[in-house]
Amino acid sequence: MKLDLKRFYQACNPMKTLVVSKPEDRQYYIDFSKVRGSKIINELGRTISRLSPDEPTCQLFTGHIGCGKSTELLKLKLELEQQGFHVVYFESSQSLDTADVDVTDILLAIAREVGQSLEAVKINLKPGYFQNLFREVAEFLQTPLDIGVEAELSVGIGKITAKTKDSPNLRSQLRQYLEPRTNGILESINKEILKPAIEKLKQQGKQGLVVIIDNLDRIDNTLKGYGQIQPEYLFVERGEQLNQLSCHVVYTIPLVLLFSNTLGRLTNRFGVDPKVLPMVPVKLRDGTRSSEGMRLLQQMVMVRAFPGVSWEQSQHLITEVFDSSETLERLCLVSGGHLRNLLMILFRCLQQDDPPISRECLESVIKKRCNELTLAITPDEWEVLREVARVKTLRGHENYELLLRSMFVFEYRDEDGSWFDINPILAEAKDFQL
Structure with missing residues (x-):
């Protein structure tokens, strides 16, 4: 069987998110749930589908950036749609400034995305509160927004957010105006958008409405008021408001919140424990190789080279792609079982040479990546990394946030719970051996 090099190259793009509803993407999807410790997406879906459609749920989902959360959430979207739900999925990073987010930004983004999605299925809502709000905001900002009285909800909110997204000054002014009105905005979203929408969707034979907000895990750890970092401010301090929407909601949240001393308050605010998507294990806690994890990762590479070919067949084609x-x-x-890391290393190899990829080419890419990562590591951090590699835990370290966000440390799950190990590329560094 001949390798289609151009297709393989495109399929290995580390920045591409698989959209499993598309047949061309679905053929590349590998189910890692067996080795990740639990069927997390199944749990999220069951929580939504097993409860009464009139009983809204709010769930939290997290994991390392690049570990496959978006692909899994798009799979959840497909499964819920197959069960009859109307699902609104959107990437918050498309409309929000990750360095500077407030609760009203998130609520307006949800209102806009829901409005746009409903308009696509011929459900047009004209919430009176928002019609008045658009007019008042235009007057307050003293900026012509050109929002007609008959404008769709999504158009009106879109014009406001577009005007303020690139202007910190305008955004600050808008926030000062909207902040005292947060509860009014929330009430209007529930009474004038979500509840009427669910009624109309049921008339169309739908089970209910689900909103999935992706990429909120990427918000920066900038300081907000009262000395709180942005993730704590949004999900702990203001979490109660984010938990009050009258439909099923799934938020992605920064992994750092699971290690902060506010975790108890976070779970109290939302009434649920965050679901974590861990790495795919390449080794077990005791250091022995994870044969199942390794098999699935190899399958993930080979299915990109030969889509539609089973692992039983494609493992005999490995030398078409690699020298051994x-x-x-x-x-x-x-x-380390980090999916984007794997594709990034593979993609760099393909940028240098055509398959079969040689061991020399791979080692060259690994060495360069190791050098890139180690440039930012201080002597103190090397000490912590050596300790993590030895004891497989991260609890109690003040700089856990940096280690996680910088991809220096990965989280894994097994029957005994969480355990941690350093990014295997760092184990190649001379400083780690000292």
């Missing part, structure tokens, strides 16, 4: 099966194993091991 050991080179593919080395790639999977050094990725």
Whole structure:
């Protein structure tokens, strides 16, 4: 079987999110739930579908950036749609400034995305509160927004957010105006948008409305008022408001919140424990190799080379893509089970040379990546990394946030719960061996 190099190159793009509702993407999807410790997406879906449609749920989902959360959420969207739900999925990073987010920004983004999605299925809502709000905001900002009385909800909110997104000054003014009105905005979203929408969707034979807000895990750890970092401010201090929407909601949240001393308050605010999507294990807690994790990662690479070909067949085609099966194993091991890391290393190899990828090419890419990562690591952090590698835990370290966000440390799950290990690429560094 001949390798289609152009298709393989495109399929290995580390920045591409698989949209499993598309047949061309679905063929590349690998289910890692067996080795990740639990069927998290299944749990999120059951929570939504098993309860009464009139009983809204709010769930939290997190994990390392690049570990496959968006792909899993798009799979959840497809499964819920197949069960008859109307699902609104959107990436918050498309409309929000991740360095500077407030609760009203999130609420307006939800209102706009829901409005746009409903308009696409011929459900047009004209909430009176928002019609008045648009007019008042235009007057307050003293900026012509050109929002007609008959404008769709999504158009009106879109014009306001577009006007303020690139102007911190205007955004600050708008926030000062909207902040005292947060509860009014929330009440209007519930009474004038979500509840009427659910009634109309039921008339169309739908089970209910689900909103999935992706990429909120990418918000920066900038300081907000009262010395709180932005994730704590939004999800702990203001979490009660985010938990009051009258439909099923799934928020992605920063992984750092699971290690902060506000975790108890976070779970109290939302009444649920955050679901974590861990790494795919390449090794077990005791250091032995995870044969199942390694097999699935190798399958993930080979299905991109030969889509539609089973693993039983494609493992005999490894030498079409790599100079040996050991080179593919080395790639999977050094990725640490971080899916985007794996694709990024593979993609860099493909940028240098055509398959079969040689061991020399792979080692060259690994060395460069190791150098990039180690440039930012201080002597104190090396000490912490050595300790993490030894004891497999991260609890009690003040700089856990940096270690997680910088991809220096990965989280895994097994029957005994969470355990941690350093990014395998860092284990290649001379400083780690000292």
